[in-house]
Amino acid sequence: MSEPRWLTPDQADVWAKYRRVRRELQRAQDQQLQQDSGLSAADYALLAPLSESAGGVLRARELGAEVDWERSRLSHQISRMEKRGLVTREPCADDARGSMVRLTEKGREMIEAAAPTHVETVRRLFFDPLTSDEVRLFGDFLDRILGAVERDSR
Amino acid sequence: MSEPRWLTPDQADVWAKYRRVRRELQRAQDQQLQQDSGLSAADYALLAPLSESAGGVLRARELGAEVDWERSRLSHQISRMEKRGLVTREPCADDARGSMVRLTEKGREMIEAAAPTHVETVRRLFFDPLTSDEVRLFGDFLDRILGAVERDSR
DNA sequence: AGCAGCTTGTTGACATGTCACCGACTTCGC
DNA sequence: GCGAAGTCGGTGACATGTCAACAAGCTGCT
Numbered sequence: 001m002s003e004p005r006w007l008t009p010d011q012a013d014v015w016a017k018y019r020r021v022r023r024e025l026q027r028a029q030d031q032q033l034q035q036d037s038g039l040s041a042a043d044y045a046l047l048a049p050l051s052e053s054a055g056g057v058l059r060a061r062e063l064g065a066e067v068d069w070e071r072s073r074l075s076h077q078i079s080r081m082e083k084r085g086l087v088t089r090e091p092c093a094d095d096a097r098g099s100m101v102r103l104t105e106k107g108r109e110m111i112e113a114a115a116p117t118h119v120e121t122v123r124r125l126f127f128d129p130l131t132s133d134e135v136r137l138f139g140d141f142l143d144r145i146l147g148a149v150e151r152d153s154r
Numbered sequence: 155m156s157e158p159r160w161l162t163p164d165q166a167d168v169w170a171k172y173r174r175v176r177r178e179l180q181r182a183q184d185q186q187l188q189q190d191s192g193l194s195a196a197d198y199a200l201l202a203p204l205s206e207s208a209g210g211v212l213r214a215r216e217l218g219a220e221v222d223w224e225r226s227r228l229s230h231q232i233s234r235m236e237k238r239g240l241v242t243r244e245p246c247a248d249d250a251r252g253s254m255v256r257l258t259e260k261g262r263e264m265i266e267a268a269a270p271t272h273v274e275t276v277r278r279l280f281f282d283p284l285t286s287d288e289v290r291l292f293g294d295f296l297d298r299i300l301g302a303v304e305r306d307s308r
Numbered sequence: 309a310g311c312a313g314c315t316t317g318t319t320g321a322c323a324t325g326t327c328a329c330c331g332a333c334t335t336c337g338c
Numbered sequence: 339g340c341g342a343a344g345t346c347g348g349t350g351a352c353a354t355g356t357c358a359a360c361a362a363g364c365t366g367c368t
Contacts, residue, residue: 005277010290014290017296017297017300018280018296021300022176022180025303026176028306028307042353061316061317064311064316071318072317072318073321073355076352076353077353093317095364097315097316097317097362097364098317098319099317120159121306122161125299125302125303127161129299130298132164132293136164137269138295142171144283146174148283150276153182170309195326215346224327225348226328227324227347231325233349234323251333251345251346251347253347261334
């Protein structure tokens with residue numbers, strides 16, 4: 001078996017940094033959301049598109065498309081949020097297979113209370129350390145990596 | 155309540171991209187590892203430092219420090235890996251509270267079979283799309299974000 | 309109309325991760 | 339020595355995520 005091409009020290013360094021940022025940034029956000037609002041990142045992910053939709057109602061399929069989650073993940077999360085009174089489920093008039101997810105009053109209050117602080121945290125941790133030119137460059141790098149990942153999936 | 159500073163469209167774009175890369179890259183790696191080696195990312199994370207340690211044995215505390223995991227997370231993961239025969243637990247001679255984690259022969263075979271392909275995937279998806287100058291710049295951006303997150307935690 | 313095949317949502321089993329807590333042991337100050 | 343405080347590993351409860359399978363309904367072809 002031939003020796004594989006390992007990462008250069010520089011690459012190993014950047015790779016470790018990437019994983020660390022991924023974890024620490026996630027952790028910081030989870031904690032901020034939980035402490036300030038009592039919401040998890042998963043709660044927030046679903047409440048955000050719901051609160052922006054007309055009437056605070058979305059068909060489960062649409063909600064799933066917004067966040068790009070698998071159906072089972074979505075269903076489990078909705079069940080947990082339903083139990084805590086953040087959303088309710090209703091049958092879908094158009095399609096008897098379907099299920100409508102409705103934001104409750106409590107759910108709306110919680111997302112509206114959470115959003116400003118959450119956005120402020122994203123700005124402070126992710127954008128403030130970079131100039132706007134650098135943000136553009138960062139986005140460019142991410143685009144190329146995403147392209148490689150997508151090519152890889154096919 | 156004053157209107158909070160929302161993200162600019164450019165920022166919202168980059169933020170969405172970042173989250174997408176975070177998720178898709180993770181998914182691609184999990185899948186590659188699972189399919190090619192039958193290992194999960196969590197398995198790999200623990201097997202890697204173990205395989206590089208003298209004798210393939212580490213005290214749980216040291217292993218935890220290597221990967222920077224909480225003790226309970228580590229303990230749960232070791233239990234699952236023990237059940238699958240990747241590692242064994244032994245009492246620690248120096249410190250009766252302690253626990254030594256030993257790589258089994260099977261565990262060593264699996265990590266050694268998995269590593270080259272895993273590294274190759276990291277290279278292809280993460281590094282090949284960028285020049286080495288860009289990788290350096292990327293690392294610089296990550297450093298600054300990490301700095302902001304760490305300042306935030308204190 | 310009728311049937312095959314697709315879509316939609318749910319469920320159960322399991323892997324992973326966090327939190328609070330416990331029990332045992334070690335360390336430190338006295 | 340000895341007791342308080344800290345360290346270490348583990349456990350149970352729960353939240354989150356993935357996968358396979360299912361039930362029900364929809365769609366398109368004949």
